[in-house]
Amino acid sequence: MLGAGTQSNPYIISTPQDLNDIRNNLTAYYELANDIDMSSFGNFIPIGKVSPYFRGYLDGKGYKIKNLTINETTGYVGLFGYIANDSSYIRNLGLEDCNISGGTVSNWCGAISGALNHGIIENCYASGAVTGKYMVGGLVGQFPYGTIKNSYANVNVTGFARVGGLIGYSTSVNSIVENCYANGITVHTETGTAYPAGGLIGDAVAITVTNSFWDIQSSGLTYSEGGTGKTTAEMKTQSTYVGWDFNSVWGFNNDYPYLQVFGLPVAPPKVVSISLTSHSLPITSTINTNKKVxxxxxxxxxxxxxxxxxxxxxxxxxxxxxxxxxxxxxxxxxxxxxxxxxxxxxxxxxxxxxxxxxxxxxxxxxxxxxxxxxxxxxxxxxxxxxxxxxxxxxxxxxxxxxxxxxxxxxxxxxxxxxxxx
Structure with missing residues (x-):
């Protein structure tokens, strides 16, 4: 891995193995040099799953980690298990088509981090699926302290309880969510409504949410511990996002907002069915077969x-x-x-x-x-x-x-x- 791990000369991550080696130095500075496809890597163990936790810095530089697979049954589950430093940051990073699973046993499950306790996540997004038991979110499972801003999750989230489209569970007013949204499907399997699922935030003792939204139609939920629910049409209208920076941070292209650092997203091809009625008379063809005798x-x-x-x-x-x-x-x-x-x-x-x-x-x-x-x-x-x-x-x-x-x-x-x- 190139670099020295310092702020001025960070380690350069360009391969799946480089990404895996972050666990060897949990306090260094890291940058992505390109998109990284993890499809052939196999099961990825969360970085800082147990103490010592991650206290370093990662700048994705607008690149993506694709097809990340994590399958655990204990501890904090996500790309980073537990982030525990006020100055730590994860920024300009995309997780695309991830499959993060804590099964029906593990708590604190999220795509980017199982738990964010101090530190900041900004200009990040995730797509794919996250499953777990308690405190399961699209980006972060448990959120005791820190800041999440200018980020979004398009993740199918499933858990027993305290399940949210962006965050599973928050415990402090010092947990700040700013200019974020979620539009994935959120499902909780708990019997009753003691800890209902939320379109943006599943459950919270206290949290501070500003200018953040969730899609009530795509998520199937009209409830959240914070944020404002919008229809799909409203989520795809720029005027909905009051106070957002569409000059240098966010972009809009008559769809959900996207982060400019990743460029204009490529929309999947649309399949359109067109019924055509032909009014031409049938064409009768006579074939004379001359056989050779x-x-x-x-x-x-x-x-x-x-x-x-x-x-x-x-x-x-x-x-x-x-x-x-x-x-x-x-x-x-x-x-x-x-x-x-x-x-x-x-x-x-x-x-x-x-x-x-x-x-x-x-x-x-x-x-x-x-x-x-x-x-x-x-x-x-x-x-x-x-x-x-x-x-x-x-x-x-x-x-x-x-x-x-x-x-x-x-x-x-x-x-x-x-x-x-």
Whole structure:
């Protein structure tokens, strides 16, 4: 915690733990540096709940302590349990959405202090809830001595008896309330009216109240030991607050007065219900739905039957015959004589081989049933007849046949033999 705790150099409170550490020095000076959210701190033990009590000084500087939770069953219950010094002060401090509980056992319960016995609370406010048994108030439970001024409480206060919107119980004319108001709900559970609840002050032996008010409608109470009850509309009218300083202390914005040190309060959003009647004719909409229909189209193709009688590769022997060669030989001798002699010559047969290559059409794969083909071929290939029968629904198919022809050449090889004698 920064600072020295003196009036000129106070301790600076900026975290929940800093706030909790005030109990370590109950006579020092303290200031808030920012708003402090206590929602994650857990149960907060009141500062100065038992002796030694708080005798120090706290200036909130217009900042707020939010979501403070205190749950005790004994002693003085509040942010400060007991304040006991004439010069002590709590000022410029807001307690927002606090939950202070002394249960049904503890007495002296208040948001800022369970008891204020000497000292001053000024320019402060509290909102939330405070519960306890006896002497339960929105700001202070028991108020024996001191001053509370320019402050207000918007707290739901519940107790058994001596329950007040601002102060639970006062015992002295030296308890001074000046320019304050309360507008929370105040409830007491005591049977009978020995110690009735009060809209501003629950019960008092003596107290001095000046220019202070409570809302009789929001509190549900028309009784208080001090102050003046007003309707909600009057509480939200500036002229009600005679003698108040609206130049430097209080502000007004057509609602309950607010303290300028905290700035203009942000009003919660208002929910307004508006009934609208529509006079337009009903709009009729016709929707035509086009569904996609998936049909299975089956292509039925009668089987194409083609029969192929194929003469496979055949080797044939072709014999050629050549007539005998007749040769005349003239022979000269010493004696001339003519003779004729026949000479026979033989030529080996000329072999000719013929080969035919044909393409064979196998089963064709085409998203149809197998195609069978039959082709009749006569040798020699002079005339080819093809018969094909095809029934088609949707898909067309084409069958082709290619014929390779072969040529046969016959070569005659004449030979001449000369015989010379």
């Amino acid at each position: 998936y049909k299975v189209t089956e292509s039925i193709l009668s089987r194409v039957n083609a029969y192929l009688n194929k003469e496979k590769r055949t080797e044939r022997n072709v014999s050629t015959y050549s007539l005998s060669l007749h040769t005349s030989v003239l022979k000269s001798n010493r004696t001339v004589r003519n003779s004729t002699q026949n000479v026979n010559t033989y030529i080996l047969p000329i072999f000719s081989s013929s080969q035919r290559h044909s393409k064979k059409i196998e089963e064709l794969l085409s998203y149809i049933k197998p195609i069978q083909a039959r082709t009749d071929v006569l040798y020699p290939l002079n005339t080819n007849v093809y018969n094909a029968y095809l029934n088609v629904l949707e898909n067309r198919s084409m069958a082709s046949y290619t014929l390779n022809t072969s040529q046969i050449n016959t070569i005659e090889n004449p030979s001449i033999v000369e015989v010379i004698e």
